[in-house]
Amino acid sequence: MASKSSKKQDGASVAANKKAYRDYELVEKFEAGLRLLGSEVKSLRAGRASLDGSYARISGGECWLVASTIPPYSPAGGRGHDPSRTRKLLLHKNQIHKLAARLDRRGFTLVPLRLYFSGTGLAKAELALACGKKKYDKRAKLAEKQQHKDIGSELWRRTKKPKKR
Numbered sequence: 356m357a358s359k360s361s362k363k364q365d366g367a368s369v370a371a372n373k374k375a376y377r378d379y380e381l382v383e384k385f386e387a388g389l390r391l392l393g394s395e396v397k398s399l400r401a402g403r404a405s406l407d408g409s410y411a412r413i414s415g416g417e418c419w420l421v422a423s424t425i426p427p428y429s430p431a432g433g434r435g436h437d438p439s440r441t442r443k444l445l446l447h448k449n450q451i452h453k454l455a456a457r458l459d460r461r462g463f464t465l466v467p468l469r470l471y472f473s474g475t476g477l478a479k480a481e482l483a484l485a486c487g488k489k490k491y492d493k494r495a496k497l498a499e500k501q502q503h504k505d506i507g508s509e510l511w512r513r514t515k516k517p518k519k520r
Contacts, residue, residue, distance in 0.1 A: 418451055
């Protein structure tokens with residue numbers, strides 16, 4: 356019998372927002388459920404979704420995922436869904452109030468990082484409370500990354516032992 360902790364393990368990502376890691380400094384991460392239609396779930400299971408340019412906002416005491424794209428599921432026929440509709444994110448009220456208080460501060464935004472299915476088969480979205488990076492921050496990060504790469508390759512080259520013939 357499987358334990359509860361093994362059921363809660365994350366499944367494979369359906370869609371990821373790689374640009375969010377580059378463009379934003381992630382302060383805190385949250386997990387939210389997604390309220391989807393049947394054809395949207397089928398399309399997600401087929402691995403078809405995009406989070407490019409999407410964001411989350413809080414309005415009317417509810418959290419919404421805006422500008423994400425889940426293409427229609429073709430076998431659903433004419434009863435598909437609108438690919439770019441606004442989808443409700445399922446969070447607890449105290450989480451929504453906490454996020455709303457932080458989003459009121461200048462410079463913070465709520466960015467979706469990935470869509471995935473949990474171990475129990477539920478569609479989930481990983482959100483992050485983020486602060487935008489400046490252009491010079493991005494350049495500094497790239498320079499630091501290149502320095503680490505250069506150091507690693509130089510160490511590898513110097514510790515590599517020559518082969519005996």
